[in-house]
Amino acid sequence: MTDSHGVTEREAFDVQRAEAVVRLRDALQGVPVYKPGRPPTVVPDVVSYKMSSNENPYPPLPGVLEAVAASAAQMNRYPDMGATALREAVAADLGVTPEEIVTGTGSSGVLSAIVGAACEADDEVVYAWRSFEAYPIMVALSGARSVQVPVTAEGRHDLAAMAGAITRDTRLVIVCSPNNPTGPVVTAAELEEFLAQVPADVLVVLDEAYVEFVRDPEAAEGLEVYRSHPNVVLLRTFSKAYGLAGLRVGYAVARPQLAASLRSCVIPFAVTELAAQAALASLSVKDALLERVADLVEERGRLLAGLQDLGYDVPDSQANFVWLPLAGHTQAFAEAADARGLSVRPFPGEGVRVSVEAPEATDRLLEVAREFRDRMS
Incomplete structure (x- = not known):
């Protein structure tokens, strides 16, 4: 016998039985959903820009x-699971040993392995909030608890409050510098003061996904911090400055024994050969990379200055984006930008993150910001 949709009683029974038997972890009930930046709405007669x-x-x-195309001819073969050549190249670039490098699917993939290695159920992970949206997802999946310490009014880490939030249950602390989505860095002096208060058995991840864009002379220099503190791990990526977001290559820098443990937690063959070759080729033309980064930093300065001139209280971003703390006006601003062919990243009730794009996108975003200010005043 079938119902109006052609489903037999047996099929319906099997579906109900499967739903009744299958059980998933309780922790999944508290896992937030990651919201990627969406593409812009196509507007007639204008070039659309994804600034989200x-x-x-x-x-x-x-x-x-060319390197990716050559590698594609061997896609029927597994990649080198240890990403040996890439680890050697990254190590040489940073002045560390290959044994200190852990590669993975973007810095997020490596961080997920770190959280899984460090945390068990009911452990605590301390980090600033708002910060990178993937942090609470990774923590929840591990069964650990997020301890979110609010950023300051200037969008900066409140390291004194973060130090005070560390308890005997804390296994991991994440410091994002520059902070995503607000933009400011952690200074060398305040990070040293903070690390002096962190127990030696608590792992500290310094997430430097946007490090190439930093120009603040007082910013903490990750490699110096890493060399001075055995419990510090650096997290970096090829997704941002190197422009390989679609290939997912990131890495951590950790002491050799810790790095070996972390490599055992990373998904086998996580970095494809195409991605590894793209990263190697990118490292080989670092001068060209730095020229592009310099152009983006200059455009960032123009965007920041333009927004500040319009009266927006914009933090001093050291990344490839800027933050507009618009509170209740956040969604309205995002919609105004979208109507002009610009997608930005709204965080409802908090603010809008705007990625640095082409100069034309900057010009149009500033026009949107001016019109929005006039409408709201």
């Missing part, structure tokens, strides 16, 4: 496409 995902607007660096 902190992507690099430039095409791949010279030689990268």
Whole structure:
């Protein structure tokens, strides 16, 4: 016998039985959903710009496409599981050993392995909030508890409050510098003061996904911090400055023994050969990369200055994006930008993150900001 949809009683019974038997972890009930930046609405007669995902607007660096194409001919083969050549190249670039490098699917993939390695049920992970949206997801999936410490009114880490939030249950602390989505860095002096208060057995991850864009002379220098503190791990990526967001390559820098443990937690063959070759090719043309980064930093300065001139209270971003703390006006601003062919990243009730794009996108965003200010005043 079938119902009006052609489903037999047996099929319906099997579905009900499967739903009744299958059980998932209780922790999944508290896992937030990651919301990626969406593409812009197509507006007639104008070029649309995606300013919502902190992507690099430039095409791949010279030689990268050729390296990927050559590697694609071997896609029927598994990649080197240890990403040996890439680890050696990254280590040489940073002045560390390959044994200190852990690669993965973007810095997020590596961080997920770190959280899984460090945390069990009911452990605590301390981090600033608002910060990178993936942090609470990774923590919840591990069964640990998030301890979110509010950023200051200037969008900066409140490291004194974070130090005070560390308890005997704390296993991991994440410091995002520059902070995503607000933009400010953690200074060298305040980070040293903070680390002096962190127990030696608590792991501290310094997330430097946007480190190439930093120009603040007082900013903490990750490698110096890492060399001075055995419990510090650096987290970096090829997704942002290097423009390889679509290939997912990131890495951590950790003491050799810790790095070996972390590599055992990363999904096998996480970095494809195409991604590894693209990263290697990008590293080989670092001068061209730095020229592009310099152009984006200059455009960031123009965007910041323009918004400040319009009266917006914009934090001093050291990344490839800026933050507008618009509170209750957040969604309205995002809709106004979208109507002009610009997608931005709204965080409802808090603010809007705007990625640095082409100069034309900056000009149009400033026009939107001016019109929005006039309408709200």
